[in-house]
Ligand code: UDX
């Protein structure tokens with residue numbers, strides 16, 4: 001049976017390997033990471049990432065055929081299949097800064113694989129990488145190979161955070177790209193054999209390497225485009241008196257469009273969408289396709305617009321100033337059921353409010369105070385352990401993450417401890433505006449008909 005090693009014990013590598021280990025009890029799976037803290041976390045009772053259902057999966061196979069270790073070189077050396085799931089942030093300086101993926105971690109992982117390998121290996125790209133990364137990795141491995149043969153596969157992750165375990169148990173599809181040579185196809189077959197233990201064959205798609213790499217970027221760009229499209233319509237709804245939820249429901253009934261991923265919001269976040277679209281934009285530019293680059297760049301443009309539109313709405317409805325006013329922020333994670341804050345719209349919204357000198361008090365059920373402080377670069381904010389504390393003496397409440405708990409908060413209790421007039425700005429459309437208006441709140445909800453108050457205080461763009 002194959003031995004699997006995964007480099008990178010993050011949001012992707014951890015859950016993916018745990019599920020492979022659970023579904024393939026005879027396959028040894030070792031997840032390695034250079035971060036001692038991360039590995040210690042995976043070996044403890046408090047896993048380093050929060051994902052519904054993950055605790056149970058890890059408990060069932062850790063120590064049996066699932067292991068977490070910092071001994072990167074040893075386990076990479078012993079494996080037949082090496083997944084690479086290291087971080088690929090956007091480059092912050094140099095060529096392609098702000099768009100291109102920073103492949104530093106990837107390259108050093110590849111060089112390390114070449115250093116320690118004594119037997120042939122299948123190297124699987126798991127972290128999202130720009131198209132043609134496999135080619136670069138192949139070159140590094142080939143030039144340092146010392147007789148060891150490598151096959152590179154692209155097996156992009158399609159799991160979404162917050163539903164990672166569910167997505168891994170029953171994926172819409174598993175995509176495996178490989179070289180169209182006999183050796184390449186043999187490698188594809190090995191990996192296919194692993195997934196086929198629990199994924200129906202017709203859901204395992206095999207393609208060439210470049211199709212697999214590009215499909216990943218394209219899928220995320222299409223998903224993000226839907227959100228930016230509905231968010232663009234939300235601005236028009238507010239201007240006309242249409243209700244974006246009604247519009248989304250109507251268009252979603254068209255089976256060519258479908259109902260999912262049409263929730264208007266304060267903006268999309270997460271480690272994938274923006275990064276992958278920027279990657280796509282950069283690739284288009286590199287291939288001399290500026291019109292295509294511009295087309296996709298607009299998806300991000302609308303997302304930035306949506307975030308700043310929200311901040312403008314808050315400020316303009318509160319007499320054009322929030323200076324010295326306490327604003328409670330409910331939700332900091334980029335979506336519910338995760339503690340992840342990468343690219344969360346809450347960062348931009350909080351920065352905007354702080355820029356206008358608001359006193360910001362944040363509550364999120366899964367994000368730590370330390371994380372909030374890191375994300376807001378030490379700016380002065382309070383982080384509370386419950387929503388009512390955040391709202392005490394506040395002029396406004398901004399809902400930025402769609403946590404289920406926020407639907408059932410006692411808004412009357414909150415109203416009673418707030419300054420008046422008391423505002424709710426719902427960036428996720430999870431509260432019932434009419435119920436809150438009955439309590440006395442002035443309510444703004446994305447893409448919903450405006451209160452008379454908000455109509456009288458138009459947001460300036
Ligand atoms: C459209 C809507 O589909 C229909 O619901 C509405 O009532 C009227 O407008 P129509 O313009 O007749 O209908 O044709 P449609 O099938 O939507 O195609 C529009 C164009 O898109 C055509 O030129 C078609 O060739 C093109 N198309 C469609 C593509 O290029 N690719 C596709 O995948 C689908």
Ligand code: UDX
Pocket residue numbers: 157158159160161162220223227260261262263264265266267268269270271272273334335336
């Ligand atoms: C995404 C892709 O869905 C997944 O397939 C890929 O593997 C990784 O990137 P993820 O970033 O975990 O997953 O979360 P997702 O559920 O896609 O949400 C992304 C952002 O869009 C979140 O901020 C979410 O709140 C927002 N969103 C989503 C909306 O604003 N409206 C929607 O209708 C759906």
Ligand code: ADP
Pocket residue numbers: 007008009010011012013032033034035038072085086087088105108109112127271
């Ligand atoms: P993702 O969301 O893609 O999983 P994360 O940042 O959560 O991204 O995880 C990536 C992990 O990869 C981090 O824990 C990091 O320490 C690890 N990592 C990066 N480079 C290497 C390397 N060369 N060897 C081992 N682990 C690495």
